[in-house]
Amino acid sequence: MPARYEEIAADLRERISSGELRPGQRLPTERELALRYDASRNTVRDAVLRLRGLRLLESRHGLGTFVLEPPVKFAITLTPSEGTGSGGGEGRAWVDEVARQQRSARTSVPSVAIEQADEPQARELGIGVGDMLVVRHQQHFITDKGVDVPWSLRTSFYPIALVDRGATRLQRPEDIPEGTAAYLEQTLGIRQAGYRDRIWVRPPNDYEIRFFDMPPEGTVPVFVHQRVVTDTEGEPCRYTLTVYPADRNEFVIEADLPARDG
Amino acid sequence: MPARYEEIAADLRERISSGELRPGQRLPTERELALRYDASRNTVRDAVLRLRGLRLLESRHGLGTFVLEPPVKFAITLTPSEGTGSGGGEGRAWVDEVARQQRSARTSVPSVAIEQADEPQARELGIGVGDMLVVRHQQHFITDKGVDVPWSLRTSFYPIALVDRGATRLQRPEDIPEGTAAYLEQTLGIRQAGYRDRIWVRPPNDYEIRFFDMPPEGTVPVFVHQRVVTDTEGEPCRYTLTVYPADRNEFVIEADLPARDG
DNA sequence: AACGATTTGTTCGTATGTATC
DNA sequence: TGATACATACGAACAAATCGT
Numbered sequence: 001m002p003a004r005y006e007e008i009a010a011d012l013r014e015r016i017s018s019g020e021l022r023p024g025q026r027l028p029t030e031r032e033l034a035l036r037y038d039a040s041r042n043t044v045r046d047a048v049l050r051l052r053g054l055r056l057l058e059s060r061h062g063l064g065t066f067v068l069e070p071p072v073k074f075a076i077t078l079t080p081s082e083g084t085g086s087g088g089g090e091g092r093a094w095v096d097e098v099a100r101q102q103r104s105a106r107t108s109v110p111s112v113a114i115e116q117a118d119e120p121q122a123r124e125l126g127i128g129v130g131d132m133l134v135v136r137h138q139q140h141f142i143t144d145k146g147v148d149v150p151w152s153l154r155t156s157f158y159p160i161a162l163v164d165r166g167a168t169r170l171q172r173p174e175d176i177p178e179g180t181a182a183y184l185e186q187t188l189g190i191r192q193a194g195y196r197d198r199i200w201v202r203p204p205n206d207y208e209i210r211f212f213d214m215p216p217e218g219t220v221p222v223f224v225h226q227r228v229v230t231d232t233e234g235e236p237c238r239y240t241l242t243v244y245p246a247d248r249n250e251f252v253i254e255a256d257l258p259a260r261d262g
Numbered sequence: 263m264p265a266r267y268e269e270i271a272a273d274l275r276e277r278i279s280s281g282e283l284r285p286g287q288r289l290p291t292e293r294e295l296a297l298r299y300d301a302s303r304n305t306v307r308d309a310v311l312r313l314r315g316l317r318l319l320e321s322r323h324g325l326g327t328f329v330l331e332p333p334v335k336f337a338i339t340l341t342p343s344e345g346t347g348s349g350g351g352e353g354r355a356w357v358d359e360v361a362r363q364q365r366s367a368r369t370s371v372p373s374v375a376i377e378q379a380d381e382p383q384a385r386e387l388g389i390g391v392g393d394m395l396v397v398r399h400q401q402h403f404i405t406d407k408g409v410d411v412p413w414s415l416r417t418s419f420y421p422i423a424l425v426d427r428g429a430t431r432l433q434r435p436e437d438i439p440e441g442t443a444a445y446l447e448q449t450l451g452i453r454q455a456g457y458r459d460r461i462w463v464r465p466p467n468d469y470e471i472r473f474f475d476m477p478p479e480g481t482v483p484v485f486v487h488q489r490v491v492t493d494t495e496g497e498p499c500r501y502t503l504t505v506y507p508a509d510r511n512e513f514v515i516e517a518d519l520p521a522r523d524g
Numbered sequence: 525a526a527c528g529a530t531t532t533g534t535t536c537g538t539a540t541g542t543a544t545c
Numbered sequence: 546t547g548a549t550a551c552a553t554a555c556g557a558a559c560a561a562a563t564c565g566t
Contacts, residue, residue, distance in 0.1 A: 252460050291532085304555070327532080
């Protein structure tokens with residue numbers, strides 16, 4: 001026999017999917033639900049808790065519990081696009097990408113730090129553990145109805161050798177309006193030739209929960225998009241981690257299959 | 263002031279990250295923790311619940327609460343691979359992919375149904391709503407230490423026109439050992455020329471929770487990988503949805519950026 | 525196979541804190 | 546300020562899963 005709170009959760013779920021409870025609508029109070037289901041308020045809370053975990057409901061302190069809208073997802077395109085050559089670059093590429101989806105974007109002024117590479121960073125960039133890195137961190141926002149919605153957090157790591165060879169603007173906490181890819185090509189002749197992406201999810205950390213305004217229970221995961229860009233020599237020249245709230249985003253990849261002989 | 267259960271959760275978290283509580287280890291019982299933290303058992307349970315949501319702990323009925331191992335992720339490669347031309351195909355491609363990672367795989371006998379296309383299916387396949395579809399569903403397993411671990415659920419949709427034109431094995435509930443891609447090419451001369459992938463996450467449904475043996479609270483999401491394959495004419499010929507538990511998998515995409523003139 | 529001990533799971537009642545209007 | 550709603554916390558009891566005897 002299923003638990004009482006499971007039954008209640010199933011019933012509420014049914015009322016939501018049938019349209020009897022519509023997105024945005026407020027549920028009866030926990031007390032009322034307890035009466036209606038002939039259960040204690042705690043049991044009703046357990047049922048609601050389950051549905052909050054499934055992102056069907058949202059409780060607001062002092063206000064009530066509300067049916068959530070099915071989230072509209074923003075598409076993050078990973079396909080190497082001919083036009084801009086962007087696809088997961090730094091600030092500039094991001095703004096271009098958003099503009100393609102008829103939305104407007106803003107990026108924060110980058111923060112810059114010099115750090116020693118830890119094991120995964122060193123492995124991905126093909127350098128030694130403890131070697132110096134330029135770390136550039138940026139917050140990305142999408143402007144919706146005049147308000148900036150926090151959308152992603154991007155941290156890029158560059159070998160310090162690039163700065164030594166002349167790309168000094170990398171270590172200045174300023175935007176690089178033409179994009180870092182173009183900047184590296186102009187100053188050092190380094191052309192981005194290929195990349196390797198990894199995408200996974202994990203629970204958000206405290207910083208991400210605050211920045212994205214996510215539920216603190218950790219029920220909504222974040223996407224982590226890792227990109228390692230290599231130049232024409234096959235040398236890794238950039239390692240980027242971008243974090244997105246997983247309930248508002250999706251990834252899109254378009255590709256042609258290689259033609260075969262025969 | 264933070265809630266008591268938050269403090270307890272933070273303390274347990276600290277003990278885990280410091281290594282005082284190691285992966286696999288059992289925590290003290292809820293009663294003991296309640297004594298130690300001078301809190302009620304329910305408050306301790308709230309703290310544990312939070313850490314279960316973050317997939318740091320796991321409770322087993324009748325046994326205790328255990329520290330989880332950081333999950334090792336299986337890589338799903340989406341890059342169009344020259345050799346097999348696989349990358350997200352049906353059964354055959356899956357087994358090849360797993361073999362590349364030194365693991366062995368098994369697929370269930372496909373179940374087949376004929377259904378009417380709903381709106382999203384029709385849109386992706388470029389056919390009309392209500393048009394007939396061949397639906398092939400397969401369960402995928404990875405063999406680890408002699409036991410089959412449920413790994414993914416794949417459902418592919420094909421326009422019924424393909425069957426009418428001669429690809430009759432599509433609607434038989436049998437494996438197609440050479441792969442459906444090769445079969446379609448041999449029988450109809452249809453060659454897969456490109457694809458469009460979408461990747462997102464959502465909470466698991468009841469079937470997925472059972473099949474993958476996931477925690478029923480819905481704290482662990484599933485990846486959904488959608489692939490629409492087009493032939494050399496640009497016509498969609500397959501629409502595939504694959505579901506993976508998100509805590510055991512990651513996606514990998516490798517690509518060369520298109521060369522530019524200049 | 526049956527039973528008891530242990531541990532988490534479920535449910536209740538109650539009280540108080542705190543955000544919102 | 547008061548009323549309303551969810552959030553936190555406690556104590557208690559029984560249910561159900563697991564394991565060893």
